[in-house]
Amino acid sequence: MEVINRIRGVLVIYLTIMTTLVIVQESSNVNVVEARYHYHKKQKNKASPSAPSPSPDYPPPPSVVPSDPASPSPPTPTTSPPVLSDPYPNDPSNPSSGCTFDVMSFGAVGDGSTDDTAAFREAWKAACAVESAVVLAPADYCFKITSTIFSGPCRPGLIFQVDGVLMTPDGPEEWPKTDSRKQWLVFYRLDNMSFTGVGTIEGNGDKWWDLPCKPHRGPDGSTVSGPCDSPALIRFFMSSNLVVSGLTIKNSPQFHMKFDGCEGVLIDKVSISSPKLSPNTDGIHIEATKTVGIYNSLIANGDDCISIGPGCSDVDIEGVTCGPSHGISIGSLGVHNSQACVSNITVRNVIIKESDNGLRIKTWQGGTGSVTGILFENIQMENVRNCIIVDQYYCLSKGCLNQTSAVYVNDVEYRTIKGTYDVRNTPIHFACSDTVACTNIIMSDVELLPYEGELVEDPFCWNAYGTQETLIIPPINCLQEGEPQTVMESNKFACS
Incomplete structure (x- = not known):
């Protein structure tokens, strides 16, 4: 009787183990099928x-079907796999x-x-x-x-x-x-x-x-x-x-x-x-x-390496190398007497080389709006024409006429701008509108030397107002201090 009880105990343990193995195998089969549903077979000689x-x-797609006809068929799952036509095979609330x-x-x-x-x-x-x-x-x-x-x-x-x-x-x-x-x-x-x-x-x-x-x-x-x-x-x-x-x-x-x-x-x-x-x-x-x-x-x-058109704000540019190119440009703005608003632009830690322009703001006569809150900082120039330029007379033909309105340029900072320029053009050029002056231009630690030839000693300014916080090379005596008498006239063109 004792022997029979021991045999019964062994049978119970054996049946328990076999049942567990069957459950694990069935679970493994389901996972295999679901994995094949989600992942296509690799292409020959290409890891897809x-x-x-x-x-x-x-x-x-054809790759859903195994390409090798001799491949064994996958084990039959105990539960149905997701329907292939359903893009969300799991819970619809959690695709x-x-x-x-x-x-x-x-x-x-x-x-x-x-x-x-x-x-x-x-x-x-x-x-x-x-x-x-x-x-x-x-x-x-x-x-x-x-x-x-x-x-x-x-x-x-x-x-x-x-x-x-x-x-x-x-x-x-x-x-x-x-x-x-x-x-x-x-x-x-x-x-x-x-x-x-x-x-x-x-x-x-x-x-x-x-x-x-x-x-x-x-x-x-x-x-x-x-x-x-x-x-x-x-x-x-x-x-x-x-x-x-x-x-x-x-x-x-x-x-x-x-x-x-x-x-x-x-x-x-x-x-x-x-x-x-x-x-x-x-x-x-x-x-x-x-x-x-x-x-x-x-x-x-x-x-232009990077060009910033009307309606842009909160732009941060850093760690970029430009060149050859036409530099980093804000504009052109105000074409066909349109309003253009650009604000809060930062250009920092940038290299500009072998370029027609360096840092440029260009606007058409007759436009309205404003360019304000601009910072150019820690810029390295290498053989660049027009290293620093504001051109409010931008025109693609010889038929452009001066107009009384212009996009207002205000609060522009040039800090730690160094390097070399092409002597065919002045390295600093502020050509502001006759009627809408550029205001609050700040220059600090600007040192620009000729790539070849002699130092250009006559940077160009027209109706440009601002502050030189340090000695500028080349000297820019044409930048006027304070504010223009027409500053209120300038402000009326600014964006709200």
Whole structure:
């Protein structure tokens, strides 16, 4: 009897262990199926990052199906896996997040000649519906896409990650007739979105630069043909809380990056380049955009390194190297008698080299509004023409007439500006409106010496008022102290 009881005890323990193993195995099988649902099989010889199922409007990409017919079938789950057409496979109140949508899984070829536009649009649409999703253009591929608007609103945290090469059609002849010639990639109505990666955005701009539409300077100072209706490479429009980082952006037909009507922009560690004589290829242009930080970037191009248009405020620029370029510009402002308001701009710890201009404020005659609260600090110049310039007579033709109104320039500080200048122009040039004087210009620790040749001893000032806190090199005796008698007249043009 005692023996029988011992046998019964052993059987109970054995059955308990076997039951536990079955439960663990079934649980493991469920996890395997769910993992295969969330992650696509790797491509041959290419490590393709993970990607979830696309949105219900699109069929599952081919990589969902195992490419090897000899692969064993997955164990049958004890519970049904999420339905593939459901973009939120878990609790609808807590959708899945952090998914990667590899454009290769949506049909992209990435050979540099195939049009991959449709694959990018489908990947974007699928990712837009998932919180913290990633649209991935993987490394080792070159993707050609045509003019496209990536629009929102999308779920927050969307990342467009380019690790390969993303490029435009090759010049105006290859540009689709039905596509906009004013812009290529547009990001519209987005919040909390990042455009990042270690890849390259290639603009193929050389064939646009020689269109016989607009004159630009040739290598010997002559005037040669240039672009007119040419696309900006990347445009962010009516969006907020944006990050652009890590990318190399090259050879734009026109502006490399534009921000219109945005708020909350961070640009960090980007490289922008195009030839010195490529016309209208501004590196970064912002307009009607607030709260902007531009940091730790290299910009070399054929126009303004960074240009700040009307409606901008709270802009911080630091750790940027510009050149060759046309320098950092506020403006042009007030074109066609318009109002332009720019305020609270800080440019600090910047290098400007081999450039036509250094720190420039340019406005048209006849405009209204104001430029105020500007700080340029700790700037290094290397062989720069027009190192410090305020030009309130900006004009692209010889037919511009002086007018009685102007954009009011006030509270501009130049602190610790040092380096060398090209003696073909005066290094300091304040050309302010006849009727609306520039006021409260502060200069401190400014030392500019000729790159070659003799020291220029006649900086230019016209109707400019301010204070020299230290001895300035070259001496700038033309800056008037105090305030003009017409200061009240100037104030009426300021922004409220």
